[in-house]
Structure formats: C-alpha cells, structure tokens
Amino acid sequence: MxxxxxxxxxxxxxxxxxxxxxxxxxxxxxxxxxxxxxxxxxxxxxxxxxxxxxxxxxxxxxxxxxxxxxxxxxxxxxxxxxxxxxxxxxxxxxxxxxxxxxxxxxNDAYGFIENVLEFAPDFRADAGPVAVIGGGGGARAVVWALAQRGAKEIRLVNRTFARAQRIEAEFGAPVRAVPWEQRAEALDGVVMLANATSQGMVGLPALELPLDRLPASALVTDIIYTPLETPLLAAARARGNRTLNGLGMxxxxxxxxxxxxxxxxxxxxxxxxxxxxxxxxx
Ligand SMILES: NC(=O)c1ccc[n+]([C@@H]2O[C@H](COP(=O)([O-])OP(=O)(O)OC[C@H]3O[C@@H](n4cnc5c(N)ncnc54)[C@H](OP(=O)(O)O)[C@@H]3O)[C@@H](O)[C@H]2O)c1
Missing domain, CATH: 3.40.50.10860 (Leucine Dehydrogenase, chain A, domain 1)
Structure with missing residues (x-):
C-alpha cells in the first residue's frame, strides 16, 4: 500500500x-x-x-x-x-x-481450545476426566478453557500442591487438586492429558510423569512449542497416543x-x- x-x-x-x-x-x-x-x-x-x-x-x-x-x-x-x-x-x-x-x-484459553479442536474436531471435554499438569498462568488458562467446554472432572496436578488447591477453591467444580505424588494415578481413564508446566522446554528437564496408566485413546497435549515435540509428547506418541504441541495455541x-x-x-x-x-x- x-x-x-x-x-x-x-x-x-x-x-x-x-x-x-x-x-x-x-x-x-x-x-x-x-x-x-x-x-x-x-x-x-x-x-x-x-x-x-x-x-x-x-x-x-x-x-x-x-x-x-x-x-x-x-x-x-x-x-x-x-x-x-x-x-x-x-x-x-x-x-x-x-x-x-x-x-x-x-486469549490463551481460546487459543488452547481452538488448537485442540483444529487438531481433533471430535474432542469433547465432557467425554471423561481430563488431567492438567501445572499451576501457573498457563495451567489456569487451560483449566478455564476446559471448564468452559463443559469438562466434568479436571484433575489438576501441580508440584506445589497449594497452588493447585487455590485454583480448585477459585474455580470450584469440576476442578480437583491432586497431590504431585499421585500424578501417575491421576491419568487413570482420562480423555486428555495436558502439560502446562515449563518442564520439557528447551534447556529444561523433561516432565517426570509415568504414562503407564494413561489410556491409549487419550489425547496428549503440551502447551510448550519449543521444542515442537517435548519428551512427554515423544513418549506419548511412542505408546500410540495422539499428540499435539502448543504452537497452535x-x-x-x-x-x-x-x-x-x-x-x-x-x-x-x-x-x-x-x-x-x-x-x-x-
Ligand atoms: N503455547 C502458548 O501459547 C503458551 C501460553 C502460555 C504459556 N506457555 C508455556 O507454558 C509453560 C508454563 O507457562 P506459565 O506461564 O504457566 O509458567 P509459570 O506460571 O511460571 O508456571 C510454571 C509451572 O511449571 C511448574 N514447574 C516448574 N518447575 C517444575 C519442576 N521441576 N517439576 C514440576 N513442575 C515444575 C510450576 O510448578 P510450581 O507451581 O510447583 O512452581 C508451575 O506449575 C511455559 O513453557 C510457557 O512458555 C505456552
């Protein structure tokens, strides 16, 4: 012009x-x-x-x-x-x-859910429990987005339990704060696992999360996009889960x-x- x-x-x-x-x-x-x-x-x-x-x-x-x-x-x-x-x-x-x-x-919550729906248009937040890892600003946006989409049970796991409890107290049902030590069990029967911690970012260690109990049908998403495939996404992909990074968010x-x-x-x-x-x- x-x-x-x-x-x-x-x-x-x-x-x-x-x-x-x-x-x-x-x-x-x-x-x-x-x-x-x-x-x-x-x-x-x-x-x-x-x-x-x-x-x-x-x-x-x-x-x-x-x-x-x-x-x-x-x-x-x-x-x-x-x-x-x-x-x-x-x-x-x-x-x-x-x-x-x-x-x-x-607009982070909007970005999160639009990214998920672009990748998996069939995703329904109310189809079963979802697990969110994290307790910072990113996690709050993810939890808010899932709650707005009708999630009935959001298992919120954070290293610092008090932060997860605070989100549970503020948002109310469907959020349930889960202690860090129970993070492996928190994956039982979930339809989605979302990492909203900084773990797995370039230069930081991988998120310590055993995936043994994660259903093969669960969508695994990471809000990190540097690298494009975090160790969590790589591990989930290797066991057959659908995976999605945070770039679309x-x-x-x-x-x-x-x-x-x-x-x-x-x-x-x-x-x-x-x-x-x-x-x-x-
Ligand atoms: N794709 C996007 O558009 C988008 C948008 C926002 C954020 N992000 C990304 O999301 C990530 C988190 O951002 P944020 O703003 O939520 O950061 P934040 O407020 O600093 O929160 C960091 C989170 O990571 C956890 N954490 C840090 N070190 C840990 C460790 N060693 N083990 C387990 N958990 C650990 C923290 O747990 P504690 O509470 O115990 O410290 C907290 O839950 C960043 O990588 C950011 O770049 C992406």
Whole structure:
C-alpha cells in the first residue's frame, strides 16, 4: 500500500522478548491482509510496564500482547478487564481504546481450545476426566478453557500442591487438586492429558510423569512449542497416543487480538504454521 491513511501498530511486551514468535505471526497477517503496519517486540523491564502501557495511546498503537513477566501485573494497570482475564488472573492482550483507556483480555484459553479442536474436531471435554499438569498462568488458562467446554472432572496436578488447591477453591467444580505424588494415578481413564508446566522446554528437564496408566485413546497435549515435540509428547506418541504441541495455541490466541485491534479476523493456515515451525527446533 503506497499511501495508507494509517500505519497500524501493535507489539508484544516481555522481558526477555526476542525469542517471541509473535512478531513473525502478526507481520505475516499484515502482509496477507495488505495492511500497512508492523508488530514489534518491546523489551520492557520489570517495573516499567505501567509507563510502557500508558505510552501506547500517544504512539498510536492499537494494543499489545503481554508475555513473561508482565501478564499478572497488567491486571493492576489497565482500566478494564474481561471476566476471562480476571478468572485466569492474567492479561495476554491489551486493547487501546480511542479515548486512550486500556482494556485487558486473555486469549490463551481460546487459543488452547481452538488448537485442540483444529487438531481433533471430535474432542469433547465432557467425554471423561481430563488431567492438567501445572499451576501457573498457563495451567489456569487451560483449566478455564476446559471448564468452559463443559469438562466434568479436571484433575489438576501441580508440584506445589497449594497452588493447585487455590485454583480448585477459585474455580470450584469440576476442578480437583491432586497431590504431585499421585500424578501417575491421576491419568487413570482420562480423555486428555495436558502439560502446562515449563518442564520439557528447551534447556529444561523433561516432565517426570509415568504414562503407564494413561489410556491409549487419550489425547496428549503440551502447551510448550519449543521444542515442537517435548519428551512427554515423544513418549506419548511412542505408546500410540495422539499428540499435539502448543504452537497452535500461540497462533490461535492471535486471532481475537487482531480482530480487537484491527477489525479483521485472520486465519491460521498450514502455510503460516509451516513458516513458524521452520524457526523452531523439532
Ligand atoms: N503455547 C502458548 O501459547 C503458551 C501460553 C502460555 C504459556 N506457555 C508455556 O507454558 C509453560 C508454563 O507457562 P506459565 O506461564 O504457566 O509458567 P509459570 O506460571 O511460571 O508456571 C510454571 C509451572 O511449571 C511448574 N514447574 C516448574 N518447575 C517444575 C519442576 N521441576 N517439576 C514440576 N513442575 C515444575 C510450576 O510448578 P510450581 O507451581 O510447583 O512452581 C508451575 O506449575 C511455559 O513453557 C510457557 O512458555 C505456552
């Protein structure tokens, strides 16, 4: 576009931030939709989030995504949030309104379930118990997504039991906190196992989880996407389970963000997926 009326801007704020695949994702959509604009990584140090977010309006940014370590703190900065962000306890997307006020939402739960349904359209969260491993922001998004999809029993296993208990207390049924020592038994009869810990990420040890009791029919998903196949997914695939990594969660959470910022709902295409996969170690 030679003389656009407006140059569209959005960003991801994090510390560190240069590892983020979000700029590649969103800049792909700018090109695909023929919109003049850019999505940039902003390295915002802890403690600088307030001024950074408040500066977006003057700079004519439509909004931004947030990543580690800013997702929780943003709740205390923005002017309004939606229920999903409040329940998850974290903001993944900020929209700058025309009057400069900031609206915070969380699209991680949406991204999680859209990824699952793209891969396994037949998946039903209410078909049987599901096991979620983790107790951080990612786990809260996964649990919220599964609860919204009608899961009747979510066995939530976290190394720090108190964190899982807190989620159980906040979300109520169907969440049931399970002690770490009982994680192998927690897989009995589940239709899905979801890893939402950081274990298995590049540079970190594998998640310690025996799969002996996992039904062969269970879908195993990891919200990690670096590497594309974590040791957990490799072990599950080797015993015949269907497996799914977290890349699609990242891709799909970008769609409602774009719609909110630019009024266009972009698509997650095989071409886009391949382009981003090509930048990640298998
Ligand atoms: N695909 C996506 O779009 C997407 C979105 C969000 C997050 N993620 C990924 O999900 C992962 C978790 O993110 P988060 O924001 O939830 O992180 P977080 O809030 O820091 O939580 C980390 C989780 O990992 C657990 N953990 C850490 N070390 C452990 C160990 N040695 N053994 C067992 N459990 C351990 C923690 O347990 P304790 O409570 O005991 O410390 C906690 O449950 C990260 O890899 C992140 O990149 C992906």
């Amino acid at each position: 030679a003389h656009p009326d407006r140059f569209y801007l959005a960003a991801v704020m994090g510390w560190p931030v240069m590892h983020s695949r979000s700029p590649m994702l969103h800049n792909h959509w700018f090109a695909e939709h023929g919109l003049a604009g850019a999505y940039v990584p902003l390295a915002i140090e802890p403690g600088a989030l307030g001024p950074a977010l408040r500066g977006l309006h003057a700079l004519k940014f439509s909004g931004c995504n947030l990543t580690i370590p800013h997702k929780q703190e943003a709740l205390t900065i923005v002017d309004e949030t939606d229920e999903t962000a409040r329940r998850i306890g974290a903001i993944s997307c900020v929209v700058v309104r025309p009057n400069g006020s900031l609206f915070g939402s969380n 990242l891709l799909h959470q970008g769609r409602p963000a774009w719609k909110a910022w630019f009024g266009v709902e972009p698509k997650v295409t095989p071409e886009l997926r391949r382009k981003i996969e090509a930048t990640i170690a298998p």
